[in-house]
Amino acid sequence: MKKLKQLMLAGSVAFSAAGVVAEENVLNVYNWSDYIAENTLANFEKETGIKVTYDVFDSNDVLEAKLLSGKTGYDLVVPSATFMARQIEAGVFQKLDMSKLSNHKELDAAMMKKLSALDPDNAYSIPYLWGTTGIGINVAKVKERLGDDFPVDTWDLIFKPEVVSKLADCGVSMLDAWDEIVPSVLNYLGEDPSSTDKNLLSGKVTDVLKSIRPHVRYFHSSQYINDLANGDVCLSVGWSGDILQAVDRAAEAENGVEVAYIIPKEGAGLWFDMLAIPKDASHPNNAHTFLNYLMRPDVIADITNYVWYPNAVPASTSKIDEEITSDPSIYPTPEVAANLFTFPVYGPKFDRQGARMWTAVKSNK
Amino acid sequence: MTNPVRPAQFLKSFGRGLVSGIPYFWLLLFFVIPFVIVLKISFAESQIAQPPFTDLTSFADDMLTISLNLFNYIDLYEYDLYLDGYISSVKIAGISTILCLLIGYPIAYAIAKLPPHARNLALMLVILPSWTSFLIRIYAWIGLLKNNGLINNALLGLGLIDEPLVMLHTPIAVYIGIVYAYLPFMILPIYTNLVKHDHTLLEAASDLGATPAAAFFKVTLPLSVSGIVAGSMLVFIPSVGEFVIPELLGGPDTLMIGKLLWSEFFNARNWPGASAVAVVMLIMLIIPITIFQRYQAKDLEAIADD
Known part of the structure; x- marks a missing residue:
C-alpha cells in the first residue's frame, strides 16, 4: 500500500x-x-x-x-x-x-x-x-474513340455533349467542387469566369452541365487519381498535380495505361x-x-x-x-499563364445557389 | 414496528423510480437535447462567422428579442429537390425493408426450427459480421462490385460475360448495401418472436386437417406479425436517413435525404437550412416510430398476459 x-x-x-x-x-x-x-x-x-x-x-x-x-x-x-x-x-x-x-x-x-x-x-x-484545374486523359482510349487527329487541348472534351458522349463508356469523372467547375464552364462559354450572375448560373452554365451529366460516371475529388492510373476512367476533370501523380503511377505500374494532363487552350483555373x-x-x-x-x-x-x-x-x-x-x-510558360484565371470568392447567397444547382445536376434531376 | 419498514419501502420505490428514470434520462440526453439544438439552428440565419449562423436571442436596451427565421422552412417547399429526395429515400428504404423481410424471414424461421444448441451458433453467424466496422464492410462491397472487382473478374473469367457489369455507383449497389447491412436487424426480432411460438398450435392445426403451408399462413405468420413489424421498423427507420451507403456505393443520381442534408450543410454551408431538413425528416419518421412503439407495447402486454 x-x-x-x-x-x-x-x-x-x-x-x-x-x-x-x-x-x-x-x-x-x-x-x-x-x-x-x-x-x-x-x-x-x-x-x-x-x-x-x-x-x-x-x-x-x-x-x-x-x-x-x-x-x-x-x-x-x-x-x-x-x-x-x-x-x-x-x-x-x-x-x-x-x-x-x-x-x-x-x-x-x-x-x-x-x-x-x-x-x-x-x-x-x-x-x-x-496548381491548375484541367483535364486528365487516358491517351490511348481517348484517341481510339475520337480519332488520332482530334485536338485534345480543349474543354470540348468534357463540355461538348457530342464529344464527351463518345467517352462515356470508358468512364468520365469530375471534381466534386462546383466552385471550380462553374468558373471553368463560364470561361469555356467566353464569359467572365468570376461572374456571380445568377441568371448565367441557372441558365447557360446549368444547361451545359445538364447536357453532359448523363455521360459523367461520378463526381469525386480524389478517387480519380487511382482510376485514371488503372484505366478505370479515361477522362477526369481534376487538379494538375493529382493527374500528374496518376501519370506517374501508371508509368510505374507498367500496365499499358498512358495518362496525360492538359491545360486546355481556352484557359484553366488557377x-x-x-x-x-x-x-x-x-x-x-x-x-x-x-x-x-x-x-x-x-x-x-x-x-x-x-x-x-x-x-x-x-x-x-x-x-x-x-x-x-x-x-x-x-x-506554365508565359503564354499558358496568360490564359489562366483565378477562382472567385463567393458570397453566401451565390454559394447556396451554386451548391443547389450542383446537387440538382449531380442527381440528374 | 412499522418504522423500520419505511426506509426499505422508500428505497424500493426510489430504486424503481431510478430504474424507470434511466430510459427517460437517456432520451433526454441523446434525443431531446440534440433535437432542441438542431431546432434552434433551423430558425437561425446563416452568416460568415464561427459558428456560421445567427443567435436567436439578442439583448439590447433591456429588451430581450427573439427572432425566428422561418425562411429555411419556406425554402424547403420552394426547393423541389427536397421533395424528390424525401420520396426517393422512403422508396429506397421501403424496397430495402421488403427485400430484408423476404430474405430475413426464411432465415429467422430456419434458425428457430434448429435444435437449441445449433440455434446459438446460427445466431452467432448472423451477428458475427457486425464485429467488423460498418464502414469497412461497406468499403468491401466496393471491391466486390466495381468494374475491376471480384464479381466482375470472376464472371469474366468464367466466360459468362464479355464486358464488366456496371454495378457500383448504381441504385442496385445501394439496395445491396442496405439489405446487407440491415439484414440482422430484421432476422433477430423475427427469430425472437418465432422461437416463442407454441408448437402444439401447429399440431392442432394439422390434426384439424391443415396442410403445413396452410398452418404456416393461418397460424405462424399471423402470430409473428409483431416480430415482422419490429424488424421492418428497425430496417426502415435508419435506412431513410442513410448517408454512408448511398454515398459510397450509390451513383451521383441516387438521391437520398441524407446526401441532400450533407450537401446543404457542407457544400452550401447553410447550417440553418440543413437543420430544417433534419427537423422535417425527424417529424416524418415519427409516424413509423409510433407504429413501432404501439406494436411493441402490444407485444409486451401479450407477454404480461401469459
Whole structure:
C-alpha cells in the first residue's frame, strides 16, 4: 500500500512537471490527401523532436465545416485561398508571428502580392502549393474513340455533349467542387469566369452541365487519381498535380495505361492552397516551427518532386527535377499563364445557389 | 414496528423510480437535447462567422428579442429537390425493408426450427459480421462490385460475360448495401418472436386437417406479425436517413435525404437550412416510430398476459 502511494506520488510529480512546459511536443496537421513528400514529416520529427499527427481531407467543404464549428484540434490547416478568404472573415485563424518565420523572405514576392487580395497584408497565411484545374486523359482510349487527329487541348472534351458522349463508356469523372467547375464552364462559354450572375448560373452554365451529366460516371475529388492510373476512367476533370501523380503511377505500374494532363487552350483555373493556424490551436509554436520548416527550399523542393505541384519558394526550383520544372502543364510558360484565371470568392447567397444547382445536376434531376 | 419498514419501502420505490428514470434520462440526453439544438439552428440565419449562423436571442436596451427565421422552412417547399429526395429515400428504404423481410424471414424461421444448441451458433453467424466496422464492410462491397472487382473478374473469367457489369455507383449497389447491412436487424426480432411460438398450435392445426403451408399462413405468420413489424421498423427507420451507403456505393443520381442534408450543410454551408431538413425528416419518421412503439407495447402486454 505504501509502495502504491509512493508510486502515485511519483506519477503526479511527473505529471505536474510536464505541465510546466509551455507546449507539448506535438503538432496536429490537417492537409489534403496525397499532398506531402514521404520524408517531410519524418525529417521534421527528427530535427525538432515534435511528434506530428497527420490527418487528411479531400474537400474544402469538409475543412470549412470543421473550422466553423470550432475546436478542430488541429494546429495547422490547408484551405484553398478562396475558401481561406471567407474563413479569415469568419475569424477562425490567428495572425502569424513573423518573428518565428525566418524563412518568410524565401516566398515569391509577386505571388504574395497577388494573394494579399485574399489575405490582406498576408497576415494570416503562407502559400503551400498551387496548381491548375484541367483535364486528365487516358491517351490511348481517348484517341481510339475520337480519332488520332482530334485536338485534345480543349474543354470540348468534357463540355461538348457530342464529344464527351463518345467517352462515356470508358468512364468520365469530375471534381466534386462546383466552385471550380462553374468558373471553368463560364470561361469555356467566353464569359467572365468570376461572374456571380445568377441568371448565367441557372441558365447557360446549368444547361451545359445538364447536357453532359448523363455521360459523367461520378463526381469525386480524389478517387480519380487511382482510376485514371488503372484505366478505370479515361477522362477526369481534376487538379494538375493529382493527374500528374496518376501519370506517374501508371508509368510505374507498367500496365499499358498512358495518362496525360492538359491545360486546355481556352484557359484553366488557377488555385493556391494556403497554410494557416486556427485561432484555437493548442500548439501554435510548433505550428510556426513547422511553417518555417516548410518554407525551406530543400524541404519544399522534396515535396514538389513528390507531389508534382509547384510551390511558392523560388530558391527551391534549382533542386526540383527538370522533368517537372520543364513541363509547361506544371510550371506554365508565359503564354499558358496568360490564359489562366483565378477562382472567385463567393458570397453566401451565390454559394447556396451554386451548391443547389450542383446537387440538382449531380442527381440528374 | 412499522418504522423500520419505511426506509426499505422508500428505497424500493426510489430504486424503481431510478430504474424507470434511466430510459427517460437517456432520451433526454441523446434525443431531446440534440433535437432542441438542431431546432434552434433551423430558425437561425446563416452568416460568415464561427459558428456560421445567427443567435436567436439578442439583448439590447433591456429588451430581450427573439427572432425566428422561418425562411429555411419556406425554402424547403420552394426547393423541389427536397421533395424528390424525401420520396426517393422512403422508396429506397421501403424496397430495402421488403427485400430484408423476404430474405430475413426464411432465415429467422430456419434458425428457430434448429435444435437449441445449433440455434446459438446460427445466431452467432448472423451477428458475427457486425464485429467488423460498418464502414469497412461497406468499403468491401466496393471491391466486390466495381468494374475491376471480384464479381466482375470472376464472371469474366468464367466466360459468362464479355464486358464488366456496371454495378457500383448504381441504385442496385445501394439496395445491396442496405439489405446487407440491415439484414440482422430484421432476422433477430423475427427469430425472437418465432422461437416463442407454441408448437402444439401447429399440431392442432394439422390434426384439424391443415396442410403445413396452410398452418404456416393461418397460424405462424399471423402470430409473428409483431416480430415482422419490429424488424421492418428497425430496417426502415435508419435506412431513410442513410448517408454512408448511398454515398459510397450509390451513383451521383441516387438521391437520398441524407446526401441532400450533407450537401446543404457542407457544400452550401447553410447550417440553418440543413437543420430544417433534419427537423422535417425527424417529424416524418415519427409516424413509423409510433407504429413501432404501439406494436411493441402490444407485444409486451401479450407477454404480461401469459
